[in-house]
Amino acid sequence: MSDVPRVVIVGGGFGGLYAAKKLKDEALDITLIDKENHHLFLPLLYQVAIAGLSPGDIAVPLREIFSKNKNVRTLMGKVTDIDVTNRRVIYPGDELPYDALIIATGAAYNYFGNDQWIPHAPGMDGLESALEIRRRILMAYEEAEQEQDPERQQALMTFVIIGAGPTGVELAGAIAEMANRTFKEDFRVTNPNRTRVILIEMLDRVLPPFPPDLSEKARRSLEDLGVTVRTKTRVLDITATHVLVQTEDGAEERIPCSAVMWAAGVKAAGLSKVIHERTGVELDRGGRIKVMPDLSIPHHPEIFVVGDTVYLEQGGKLLPGLAPVAMQQGEHAARQVTRRLLNGQPTQPFRYRDRGAMATIGRAAAVADLRIVRLSGFIAWVLWIFIHLMYLVGFRNRLIVFLQWLWNYLTFRRGARLIVERNAVNRD
Amino acid sequence: MSDVPRVVIVGGGFGGLYAAKKLKDEALDITLIDKENHHLFLPLLYQVAIAGLSPGDIAVPLREIFSKNKNVRTLMGKVTDIDVTNRRVIYPGDELPYDALIIATGAAYNYFGNDQWIPHAPGMDGLESALEIRRRILMAYEEAEQEQDPERQQALMTFVIIGAGPTGVELAGAIAEMANRTFKEDFRVTNPNRTRVILIEMLDRVLPPFPPDLSEKARRSLEDLGVTVRTKTRVLDITATHVLVQTEDGAEERIPCSAVMWAAGVKAAGLSKVIHERTGVELDRGGRIKVMPDLSIPHHPEIFVVGDTVYLEQGGKLLPGLAPVAMQQGEHAARQVTRRLLNGQPTQPFRYRDRGAMATIGRAAAVADLRIVRLSGFIAWVLWIFIHLMYLVGFRNRLIVFLQWLWNYLTFRRGARLIVERNAVNRD
Numbered sequence: 001m002s003d004v005p006r007v008v009i010v011g012g013g014f015g016g017l018y019a020a021k022k023l024k025d026e027a028l029d030i031t032l033i034d035k036e037n038h039h040l041f042l043p044l045l046y047q048v049a050i051a052g053l054s055p056g057d058i059a060v061p062l063r064e065i066f067s068k069n070k071n072v073r074t075l076m077g078k079v080t081d082i083d084v085t086n087r088r089v090i091y092p093g094d095e096l097p098y099d100a101l102i103i104a105t106g107a108a109y110n111y112f113g114n115d116q117w118i119p120h121a122p123g124m125d126g127l128e129s130a131l132e133i134r135r136r137i138l139m140a141y142e143e144a145e146q147e148q149d150p151e152r153q154q155a156l157m158t159f160v161i162i163g164a165g166p167t168g169v170e171l172a173g174a175i176a177e178m179a180n181r182t183f184k185e186d187f188r189v190t191n192p193n194r195t196r197v198i199l200i201e202m203l204d205r206v207l208p209p210f211p212p213d214l215s216e217k218a219r220r221s222l223e224d225l226g227v228t229v230r231t232k233t234r235v236l237d238i239t240a241t242h243v244l245v246q247t248e249d250g251a252e253e254r255i256p257c258s259a260v261m262w263a264a265g266v267k268a269a270g271l272s273k274v275i276h277e278r279t280g281v282e283l284d285r286g287g288r289i290k291v292m293p294d295l296s297i298p299h300h301p302e303i304f305v306v307g308d309t310v311y312l313e314q315g316g317k318l319l320p321g322l323a324p325v326a327m328q329q330g331e332h333a334a335r336q337v338t339r340r341l342l343n344g345q346p347t348q349p350f351r352y353r354d355r356g357a358m359a360t361i362g363r364a365a366a367v368a369d370l371r372i373v374r375l376s377g378f379i380a381w382v383l384w385i386f387i388h389l390m391y392l393v394g395f396r397n398r399l400i401v402f403l404q405w406l407w408n409y410l411t412f413r414r415g416a417r418l419i420v421e422r423n424a425v426n427r428d
Numbered sequence: 429m430s431d432v433p434r435v436v437i438v439g440g441g442f443g444g445l446y447a448a449k450k451l452k453d454e455a456l457d458i459t460l461i462d463k464e465n466h467h468l469f470l471p472l473l474y475q476v477a478i479a480g481l482s483p484g485d486i487a488v489p490l491r492e493i494f495s496k497n498k499n500v501r502t503l504m505g506k507v508t509d510i511d512v513t514n515r516r517v518i519y520p521g522d523e524l525p526y527d528a529l530i531i532a533t534g535a536a537y538n539y540f541g542n543d544q545w546i547p548h549a550p551g552m553d554g555l556e557s558a559l560e561i562r563r564r565i566l567m568a569y570e571e572a573e574q575e576q577d578p579e580r581q582q583a584l585m586t587f588v589i590i591g592a593g594p595t596g597v598e599l600a601g602a603i604a605e606m607a608n609r610t611f612k613e614d615f616r617v618t619n620p621n622r623t624r625v626i627l628i629e630m631l632d633r634v635l636p637p638f639p640p641d642l643s644e645k646a647r648r649s650l651e652d653l654g655v656t657v658r659t660k661t662r663v664l665d666i667t668a669t670h671v672l673v674q675t676e677d678g679a680e681e682r683i684p685c686s687a688v689m690w691a692a693g694v695k696a697a698g699l700s701k702v703i704h705e706r707t708g709v710e711l712d713r714g715g716r717i718k719v720m721p722d723l724s725i726p727h728h729p730e731i732f733v734v735g736d737t738v739y740l741e742q743g744g745k746l747l748p749g750l751a752p753v754a755m756q757q758g759e760h761a762a763r764q765v766t767r768r769l770l771n772g773q774p775t776q777p778f779r780y781r782d783r784g785a786m787a788t789i790g791r792a793a794a795v796a797d798l799r800i801v802r803l804s805g806f807i808a809w810v811l812w813i814f815i816h817l818m819y820l821v822g823f824r825n826r827l828i829v830f831l832q833w834l835w836n837y838l839t840f841r842r843g844a845r846l847i848v849e850r851n852a853v854n855r856d
Contacts, residue, residue, distance in 0.1 A: 037570060054482040067613040074616075076570040093574055142465060142504040146521055185495040188502075400828065 015307030163264030443735030591692030
């Protein structure tokens with residue numbers, strides 16, 4: 001056994017990935033464990049759902065990212081428990097001892113007690129769900145093309161997105177655009193222009209975390225694309241064939257539709273409950289871990305938490321569950337691990353440097369709140385593309401994604417419009 | 429109702445696609461029906477299985493191919509029956525009347541009465557099976573990385589391919605190369621060089637349809653890549669954990685392994701039996717339809733059969749189930765439909781113009797039998813790439829596939845090395 005300190009990072013999302021990247025050149029023995037074999041660039045996942053990109057364009061095997069770093073070991077496995085006394089991470093088949101632990105297990109969609117809606121309204125939280133949403137949208141058009149009953153045909157061409165945060169807004173804009181432009185020539189019986197895309201939001205405007213004037217611009221861009229925006233509307237029920245909502249005036253309305261997508265709020269993923277039970281750390285209502293200012297857990301200076309699993313206030317406000325927050329926290333936790341384990345220095349508090357937020361609405365339109373300046377329209381869209389390409393991990397992916405975008409932009413076509421059945425070996 | 433003659437094409441593989449392309453500018457009302465929504469470039473499917481390409485790179489939505497041709501309608505549906513008396517194609521939900529019918533339903537893998545092997549040894553016959561094979565190979569390495577028992581670890585890193593035709597040879601070469609080169613740096617515990625790729629063939633050489641000297645060259649190229657080639661070997665049983673074979677000298681041998689792939693012979697797909705029952709046409713042992721010299725069915729000059737579903741001899745030999753045969757037959761059937769329906773001319777017999785066959789073996793090696801000249805090594809490989817890119821449908825796919833190849837060639841890396849679970853919505 002070597003006496004190199006052992007660091008275990010649980011989760012290969014933005015938080016875990018940036019922690020591992022920051023630590024990879026230190027004299028540390030690092031294990032990165034994730035239940036998937038890849039890092040997923042979540043901000044572009046909606047592009048997979050609308051068949052604009054292939055899964056391989058926005059995901060990179062974790063092994064590949066660290067193939068040159070012999071001190072970083074990558075494992076595929078789902079961590080089930082943490083033995084905080086003996087400092088061991090437990091997963092099916094084995095245990096991983098640690099001197100420092102970084103928890104970066106991210107978030108899952110919160111259905112607020114209505115888990116029976118999950119199969120009817122998948123969230124944009126992984127490649128499988130994105131491919132499932134793609135399958136439902138494309139299949140709906142294939143069925144509409146063969147449907148004689150006009151009412152049933154309209155229902156097949158109605159898509160409901162619940163939650164008007166950045167993900168919901170981007171998804172709604174992209175589906176509307178796909179229907180109006182890409183599909184224009186593809187169908188004979190069905191008129192894709194009759195597609196209805198309904199974006200439902202409980203609050204009084206889209207993009208609630210953005211300044212109100214950008215919300216208004218986003219709403220107008222969405223409506224220009226044909227999206228029906230319904231704010232102050234509550235979801236009462238979701239089934240395989242319709243969504244039941246309560247409108248602003250208290251009336252109930254049944255919306256027949258073919259595919260429902262959930263983008264309405266997240267909670268911390270499963271492991272935070274385990275950590276609460278093992279360490280007694282407090283959780284918020286969304287299951288987020290209330291960490292110390294340096295991101296460690298009270299009485300456990302060897303355990304850090306980063307990303308969407310963290311509850312931390314700054315300037316009296318909860319830090320949002322965004323990629324930049326997770327990246328900065330991952331790097332911060334990595335620095336604290338180095339200070340503690342290698343340099344014997346005290347840890348430092350985390351401070352989020354907010355560089356702004358942005359959302360894209362279909363082709364060549366976006367809104368960006370850069371704090372010092374607010375942008376909208378084409379220039380915000382170019383900036384959005386540039387920043388997302390810059391952060392996409394791996395040169396190959398960046399090049400391919402750029403080419404696909406250029407192709408889509410120039411031709412209004414989508415390359416990945418394939419329906420792949422889920423049954424493993426399906427022969428006739 | 430218009431009096432434009434109606435042509436129904438069942439199947440969007442090479443035969444059906446080339447028939448529809450040939451007919452699209454004629455004064456005909458054409459319906460192309462397929463159980464999938466895409467045309468699949470089958471000769472490159474093994475590249476999806478070894479994570480060299482994404483599904484979207486080798487598949488194009490049929491709708492997109494014919495989006496500019498208003499007289500071509502595309503339907504997604506699985507044809508279940510044909511009413512030859514009333515000239516109607518029957519599929520769930522509706523019927524399609526026809527004046528001429530082209531059957532291009534292709535082939536399925538033949539397990540020669542051992543259908544219990546199908547789940548253990550998927551064939552390379554669609555995107556789902558290719559993705560399933562990819563998942564099994566990648567998961568095997570992930571498990572090997574965590575396995576302590578050396579014997580079990582070796583089994584996890586052993587892959588068996590059954591059948592040494594072009595598909596089997598290409599798959600074996602590609603897996604060996606992926607293990608030896610791409611994975612070289614990715615694993616810490618597992619040594620990917622210990623991968624065993626075993627190619628099993630019942631006959632006495634690989635690539636039986638090729639001239640013996642090219643078979644010998646292919647065998648040597650495979651062995652250089654580390655593939656164990658076992659000819660004159662019969663498969664007795666396949667389970668989830670091993671393959672039982674009978675060697676040349678009659679001995680039985682059990683090969684523990686993690687993934688088995690089937691590439692050992694095909695039969696006509698399901699619809700040929702229906703056609704036999706409805707028209708009385710003769711089938712061969714593999715379910716292929718014994719057509720007239722013009723590719724029509726005896727006593728049914730309005731029904732043509734093309735591609736892998738056809739039994740037709742030329743020069744005393746059965747025409748092989750290859751893409752060029754299907755393409756030429758598709759175009760021939762289209763010409764005969766035009767002659768009959770539009771010009772009132774008699775039909776002509778089909779003649780296959782054999783321009784040769786080729787197979788690639790890993791990176792920068794291939795064999796090509798061009799009848800006038802036989803090639804092997806790098807020059808055959810360049811030719812192989814050129815021809816396959818030329819036939820890939822759609823400009824975008826051609827460009828992306830070329831870039832991926834160049835990338836793989838220059839870096840030995842694979843872009844699409846993702847494991848996507850098959851359960852639809854899988855949250856923690």
